[in-house]
Amino acid sequence: MGSQGGWGQSKEFLDLIKSIGEARSKAEEDRIVLQEIETLKKRITEPDVPKRKMKEYIIRLVYVEMLGHDASFGYIHAVKMTHDDALLLKRTGYLAVTLFLNEDHDLIILIVNTIQKDLKSDNYLVVCAALNAVCKLINEETIPAVLPQVVELLGHQKESVRKKAIMALHRFYQKAPSLITHLVSNFRKRLCDDDPGVMGASLCPLFDLVTEDVSSYKDLVISFVSILKQVSERRLPKTYDYHHMPAPFIQIRLLKILALLGAGNKQASDNMHTVLGDMFRKCESTSNIGNAILYECICTVSSIYPNAKLLEAAADVTSRFLKSEIHNLKYMGIDALSRLIKINPDIAEEHQLAVIDCLEDPDDTLKRKTLDLLYKMTKSSNVEVIVDRMIDYMISINDTHYKTEIASRCVELAEQFAPSNQWFIQTINKVFEHAGDLVNVKVAHNLIRLIAEGFGEDDEGADNQLRSSAVDSYLRIIGEPKLPSVFLQVICWVLGEYATADGKYSASYIMGKLCDVAEAHSNDDTVKGYAVTAIMKICAFEIAAGRKVELLPECQALIDELSASHSTDLQQRAYELQALLGLDCHAVECIMPSDASCEDIEVDKNVSFLNSFVQQALEKGATPYIPESERTGSISVTTFRNQDQTEASSHSLRFEAYELPKPSLPTRAAPSLPLPSSDLVPVPESYQPYETPQPMQPQPITDSSSTELGLKLKLEGVQKKWGRPSYSSQSTPSTSQTMNPKTANGITHSEIKEAISYDSRKQQHEVSAEKQRLAASLFGASSSKSEKKTQGSKAMKSSPARVEKPQAPTSEKAPTPVQQPPPPDLLDLGDSTQSNAPPSSAVVDPFMQLEGLLGVPPQEVSLESNPGASASSQSVNLMALYEDTPGVGQLSSFAGSFVAGNPSVQSRSPRVGSSSVGSTAKKGPSPQDSLEKDAVARQVGVTPSGLNPNLFRDLLG
């Protein structure tokens, strides 16, 4: 076979491969590779390395990189090899270069010329090699250098060249769509190519194009449908079959395209019904590939304009998947189900037990997929069970990425469907406790806002109950180690505001707890700031209530420590607290009113309360304030010259080399305004950086959306507690690509209201191990029409906006010849003439002579798995077989050493022999392959010595 000739590699290379193959550990492998790097560095720079040798070095470099080490010292040699005339060397060079370099590497520029030359070559294999390289190495800047040639090659007589040219153009489209907008019609043209391979390749760029802009390709629906019909009716050459399925990968690609084109478009969808129905009927479900196609059909059916019959067929297949014992099929079934419930939520009920089985399966992949499904079918009647499940799962995993995703999904569902405030708080607490560092900080602010605002205006008692239950839960949690910072901030804030409100806890107890928090998180200034301000509030409430405040010693120590803190913010808070302690009850009440977090703070931007003061100053002869806008021009006339040189002379040369830094005008104005009351050292409330009574003070948020958040908050009414808070429609949670389908689609008001109406509803369901009950709680409640997810993340591509576009203007982009379906003869190709027979073009002719030397290429070997090699045959057998192989002389010497020495080899030999014998019996056309291979390998010294006995095992055996 082809490979037999290939053993002619050098001993050195074989030894290298052997030692890599037998390395027992990563460390050993690394050692081998490092040594190899040293060898290569020396060898590769030697003068006059023979070309074949150089090719081997290049492959060894590929090994070095593949095993995780830097081989950049040899890149240039790979580049040089692309210049070689010999096809194999050239292609190896291109291969190495594509593996080594990214498209922005400096060396690429040395290759572009070669590529240009090779694209013009007479030998189509050279052209193909160059086109492969084009797909990997050409970047936006170098596209123009090869574009004309690539376009020309679209009409090349060799189908493999046309195919690769299509893909090169596709690559350009991916890289720089704007550069080839005038060329996209070529993809349509190639859809009608005579060769099925080229047609199949053209589906790749067309898929991308349709994804981008559905409306321009509506006219192709008929063509795609007819191609799909022909393919599925076996009109393609047999060589495209895979396990008796005609060109399955082309079918799947077509189905994907149809799914896009049919989304929300009834007319287009109608055209697809027949072929889809046929496929459901005829596709065999016994093979993996048949099921792959059926699954793709389900995806298409759930994406296009709904059709009852097709949906029924899809549901049947789905239920067959779900009932299967094979996990892969169950997985596909769950995915299919989550697509179908978007159209008909009732389908899920039928499969509830299967779904629960999957949910409780130890297989993590299956469990996740099922959680995805549950997430998509959440409604207010089952939200508690589902979110509980999700949180349990979230706690059980370590993968940060997925943890973040689940956490934000929990929060999303909780915000959207929460049956009660109590439940909401508990849920969010849990999420914070276990994934606090991963959730978006806005969630914390939402929580605070909820606790502060309560149910709304009317029910004060319920609000208080909610708050005290929050306080209770926080006092329980607060001692736990490793709470996330954001959560601690929430806890501190809530404790400061509400801990002493109902008189259940004493002020000193709470203050003690807060001191503990500050101490335990001495590295976290933000938490300390929150804690000390909470202490201040509690003190203020105590003083206002006329009670005497006695600071605990630890509390005093904390204040002392913070007064000397490096953080000016903490210092200020500490001083504020100390100042506050000295005030009387009335003053304190003014500064820190009780439960005022929901009051709006009006900021007087005109600072009108200073008017009288300013007036006074003016009367005493002070210079009037000049607004900044008027300043520049007027300055030279006023007496400011000495301070404001720069302003005045901004248009002229300055001669003083080093000017003293000058106070800027605004600050100059500031000192003239003393604080309103001098004994209150610290600050009107709105200046406090972290914690004003407004819960949503944006300062502590570090992400860029903070300003937006701050702006948004004022607009929000109390009513929007549930439902999607309006700001979240603008800034999605950190993990949100797949998370926010609804936001993108916009959620209607009525939906929000609907969700609100469930607020007070209590669910009786408890999570129990018993499946039936779980099922009942997940599915049982009559599937209300509140199902929201009309479109899941994957269906996003088909946004309604696009669907509505009129169909008419497409004709301008679609030249008439393209519009017609591919000519029938497209698919009626003679089977083997083109693809199987050795190409007979002039280029290849020389090889024809060689053909006689090689055996007839084997037919496809049968692929059923070997029923395990029978262990019956003995090492005697093995030896006998070895006798038959060519090169007896060497072999016998080998055999001698084999028998004589190495016990580890001996111990292994029966197995090698037997497995080979097994396959000999099994596989007709190529009986002695593995034997010969083993023999030859051993002959050159590659003898797996027990460490990696599998190196010789047939992969398909």
Added chain:
Amino acid sequence: MGIRFILLVNKQGQTRLAQYYEYLTLEERRALEGEIVRKCLARTEQQCSFVEHRTYKVVYRRYASLFFLVGVDNDENELAILEFIHLLVETMDRHFGNVCELDIMFHLEKAHFMLEEMVMNGYIVETNKSNILAPIHLMDKAS
């Protein structure tokens, strides 16, 4: 873009072939290979052949001592990728005859050539075994 990478890794977690369809630095590749190989090798035969990893899925299949891992985008058809792996192995088998790990190691470039024919830009473009192997046969004959 469909397929993001194709990896062949043996039971010991040693890479036997790696082809990426988006550029990753050497360190990123090392880290990624380590992570997903650990994930996949830890799974049992009965479990799904799919593993979610970060923003993509890994579809894997085991043949004797070798694992074939294919990283795909989330909207790719997993079963089809699973069969694509098998097609790749069948193609190698047709060429090498009873293909084994060592064949791939000794003929790394040929294995790559086959992949180059089958996958371009992360899309499956050729599944016809004769078409895939034709250039390789021709090169064999020429040299």
